Amino acid sequence: MTAMNMIEALNSAHDVMMARDDNVVVMGEDVGFFGGVFRVTAGLQDKYGRSRVFDAPISENGIIGVAIGMATYGLRPVAEIQFADYIYPGFDQVVSEAARIRYRTAGEWYVPLTIRSPYGGGIFGGQTHSQSPEALFAHVAGITTVIPSNPYDAKGLLISAIESDDPVVFFEPKRIYNGPFDGFFDRPVTPWSKDPRAEVPEGYYTVPIGKAAIAREGQALTVLAYGTMVHVAIATAEANGIDAEVIDLRTIVPVDIETIEQSVRKTGRCVVVHEATRTAGFGAELSALVQERCFYHLEAPVQRAAGWDTPYPHSLEWAYFPGPIRLGTAFKKALED
Amino acid sequence: MTAMNMIEALNSAHDVMMARDDNVVVMGEDVGFFGGVFRVTAGLQDKYGRSRVFDAPISENGIIGVAIGMATYGLRPVAEIQFADYIYPGFDQVVSEAARIRYRTAGEWYVPLTIRSPYGGGIFGGQTHSQSPEALFAHVAGITTVIPSNPYDAKGLLISAIESDDPVVFFEPKRIYNGPFDGFFDRPVTPWSKDPRAEVPEGYYTVPIGKAAIAREGQALTVLAYGTMVHVAIATAEANGIDAEVIDLRTIVPVDIETIEQSVRKTGRCVVVHEATRTAGFGAELSALVQERCFYHLEAPVQRAAGWDTPYPHSLEWAYFPGPIRLGTAFKKALED
Amino acid sequence: MADKIERRNRPALSLHVPEPDARPGDEPDFSRIQIPAAGSVPRPDVTAQPAETHPLCFTMVRVLDDEANAVGPWDPRLDPDTLRRMLRDMMMVRAFDDRMYRAQRQGKTSFYMKSTGEEAVAVGAAHALDREDMCFPTYRQPGLLVVRDYPLVDMMCQIYSNRGDKLQGRQLPIMYSDRAHGFFTISGNLATQLPQAVGWAMASAIKGDSRIAATWVGEGSSAEGDFHSAMTFSGVYRAPVILNLVNNQWAISSFAGIAGGELTTFAARAVGYGIAGLRVDGNDPLAVYAATLWAADRARSNLGPTLIEHFTYRKEGHSTSDDPAAYRPQGAGEKWPLGDPIQRLKRHLINLGEWSDEQHESLQTQLSTEVRAAQREAEKQGVLVASTIDFPHDVRTMFEDVYAEMPWHLKEQQAQMAAELETKRK
């Protein structure tokens, strides 16, 4: 066990998998010699050579399309999209190709591709370094979408993603690369090294895709969250003295419905949180699922606390970000009614 | 007034607007001399000339990107994407550009662009001529998404879309271009000419964006639908003798929340239907909204009846399509509980 | 409202919109098409620098001359058996097309697309490739399957979406897929196969394999961003891939000028990316064969990709959903100055004394019989019946292969669907 931050844990996942399976290759803008703008692939080119870790032209369409071709050959490409905001030029290859090739060929070909991308706000990145587009992928049958919230999960889930025989979109909450962020932007940041979830085994292990974790147990209220928002949800509960059960979904699709149902049946109240814009966000799906499946256990409407339906404005970042106040309001509303 | 089918009504909307405003130009694959693969732009090149109606290279990215440039000059381009399934290569230009330019420039530039595209299944078009991607656009702040269900609305809404100073994604349910389809695929199709909603004024008129219509009044149950599904919902109600109120949303975003709330408050029961895949579809947003805003009026969980979470399979079309049986089951469930 | 028009002392700008030389009612007009003499184009060494091939992008590699004799440095000097087999394969594609087109017209399936007039493009290439090389085609290269002896019955079952369809009725007719025959699943979204082919080829290079990839795209579809990705990535990493651009002059109703064909050749794109390029008479199976072999040898020597423009003509409608009489002169295909690939190879074989009209006719009959027999066989497994719930495939299969393992929500939906079907059946 070593204390690793998210970046180190993700780097380690690459390292472990590249050593185990020489079909694993890494491609993306600036991922080669430089090791990625967030350093997630640092050292890999040195260790595994230029034909397994290399820079790609600035073409997300090309990166994903080429990676699909590699995957159908039998490699397990890991493609980095520098920021999730830049995945759209490659959207057709994800939706029409990666997601559909297994189906289209009745299983004759499949796409063991991992698309990694830093996502989410909180770093003053402005409109195009802050987006959370997970809902767009959740709607596409055939895509698995994974979002870790701590170093231990990040490594274990990335290994599972690389081992998955299906295309996985793996979003990394960049705000918590270096330390958990509780949404109190005016307080000093604690690094991961102080956190038990940063105790990461050096070797191979997996965290299963499709299984949520209970990040905080509680009786009064179920909070469904993922990524950075897990930490904000916990901090909100604590700041308001609310006995909330915070579920860290970890995988968005397929979502762990059992864990969700169990918790909501117990608490009878539910708040869904995410950083993405609210309308038609993944929170809508969660809210719909909960009320469909736990309607008679619900004592109040399922609340959503999310990013506003606007682009992510540079200087108004902390007005956009769904911090402890927005969450607190939603928690209280869910408890009041 | 003339009886027009959807295609004629849409063609007429183009004609009216091109005659009124010479900033209106039309571009897309095969829309020029040929008049579009569904003939929606037939005759326009002849009438308005090649520099206002012309064929585009097969590049949805180019079509949308170029149309955005035209819109920022001050034209009102109407861009046809031949099938909604082919909009993904142009997705970045829609999401990152069309949707954001007004915001990014604090209103200094804006994008009066209409993107028209036939969408939905029911014509044995297989996986890539059948998709319903409206939820992907609903999640993008800055985009207005409009879906008509009959010739009168189609013309009036398309005129409103062209006049809108914001980018509008205008999806045309291709299954009902020639006649309303009630989901009973084994019965003969009635042409629009037999339907009062096909009585369309020849000249200028508008149907407002953001306003739903009550397609069928009822007391027992509220059904939220759009496009082809409006007809299927009505037929389902009738086939099962259910006194359902069917709301034709017409605009997805911004959705007409007042009409929805009023109806659900009255009926206490709600079913949301669409053809798109269920998970993270627009039905999730509708379901979430209804339970958030009408929770204490709801006597049963909001039900969703939708396309399955699979690609649209060619020969199993009628197993995929959310027809009267799937809807009937949902209606009954919403009434039973 | 539009910006106020600024003209000052400048002349007014105007928009140029390309228009084909002839429209319905006009005589077909191919006078602007320049056809270099067969044999007039040099053949660079396979190890040549890309720049040495660039002049070839502005002319045309042709082997069969007007008398159907093979001339010049690109003559692949094939033995008569191979030539006869190529002839047979092209004839088979045409016989198959005719039969299946008719089946669609008879309502036995929803859709069909022919490759009439373009048979040489796929058949010539498939003969020059190794059997193990991987193909990433569009919908107009069924010839690849025919050359590789993919069973006709399997093709037809796919077209009928019937019980025998290994794709379980999921794909539009003619969207074949067969891994064993090195034929990648055809996508409905144009041009997506291009970067995929490049990626497959890069993977082959990464693994030290020896197989190369070949891909095809229409001139119309070459406007998609995927084309640019494929050119860029294949050049940068010297991927062992052949990028075939089939310029059949039309993209549904849009002529090649709308894709940029008015400005230069499509082969010229190779120049801008610094990769090898060839422009080939696509109705000349020997030229297609020779160019493909040259490009394949080059790829196998780690010298990277070649872009080949196949200059040909889409003789019939785009698909069964199309009527070209609405946008181009009738009978244009008959007047195509590069002739018909089957007729040209037939004549060549006759010139060589290796074929005769009688043999040709009897082969024709034999192929037609084969196709009919296959059709009978295929139809035993059903045809597509649109207005039915007697689906050829168990509806439960519909939920398979979305993921490797079926997640809970698909299992639930699968059960709902089964119940729905029960209700429907009642």
Add this chain to the structure above:
Amino acid sequence: MADKIERRNRPALSLHVPEPDARPGDEPDFSRIQIPAAGSVPRPDVTAQPAETHPLCFTMVRVLDDEANAVGPWDPRLDPDTLRRMLRDMMMVRAFDDRMYRAQRQGKTSFYMKSTGEEAVAVGAAHALDREDMCFPTYRQPGLLVVRDYPLVDMMCQIYSNRGDKLQGRQLPIMYSDRAHGFFTISGNLATQLPQAVGWAMASAIKGDSRIAATWVGEGSSAEGDFHSAMTFSGVYRAPVILNLVNNQWAISSFAGIAGGELTTFAARAVGYGIAGLRVDGNDPLAVYAATLWAADRARSNLGPTLIEHFTYRKEGHSTSDDPAAYRPQGAGEKWPLGDPIQRLKRHLINLGEWSDEQHESLQTQLSTEVRAAQREAEKQGVLVASTIDFPHDVRTMFEDVYAEMPWHLKEQQAQMAAELETKRK
């Protein structure tokens, strides 16, 4: 698992991954860069066929020679006042960059990007364009705004996202936008501006206007599909647009070879699309000016687009978030064989007897004073303070301009946000 490797009697394939000539620790190595003599390139008539320009894509239009004298047919013969103004504009860009870079380092804003070494690219072009022509830039052409006298204070307020920022703090620093100055809003998503510029130019042509458009893209970003769209559409419709490709050798940490620069020039792309192309010494303001004017005249004559590759060097880091010492030799910029654009124009003016070291120094001081004064002025309206809810802009503005009219759901959210802020303030 990967396909079984097929090799038979074939040699093993291998992947080529381009690598720059020097890495940290090495001496900067520009020995592979070929620099034709200034004045050696012919200047085709503005009405020339595109093909006549294609040889120019493989050489370099240069006006200022090693002694900083203007030579050859591309010499635009500018008067000394214009030359001095160009010099001043480039110096202003550099002074501004230095100051704002420092402001970012002092924590006054979140981000900054310099255009050091590349000032001629924007400044030369802006002088050759009409004031009414429309620019679709990237983040490395602030020179366009400087030439068009956009107030420095306004630029700075944008950088600070402060109360004076007309973009209301919504955009990342340096993502300027100003309609009145013909400067289109910069996008964070690379290359999207290219087809937009083409569309704007097409609109101008449709309306019989006389204004043309110009756009810029980095060599790295030219790999995006948008580049292909822009080349295709502008060629097909002969759009009056200038497509500038700024090859500054680097895209963050990736060298130009990763974008295809190992294979041929970027200007060569023009050949493949059949449009006019030029390759220009981007550190030579007179060459940039002359090439732009040529392309502009051509566009104004309805002769369509020109692709111009500006060959230059990104002397500093990609942005304040980058440290080039991690991937390229230190001091490489100093050794760039095409020199510094400011020094070259300065020397040229001195050669002409129209400038002196003293004048240069005093201008330098004056510009620096101007910039500082502007900075003081701008800072009166605040700087970016990250950890605060004392937002420079009323939070309610955040919900404006998403749509022309605010829909109900944004109104609700706006009210919620206002309440939230109240709670926070407590």
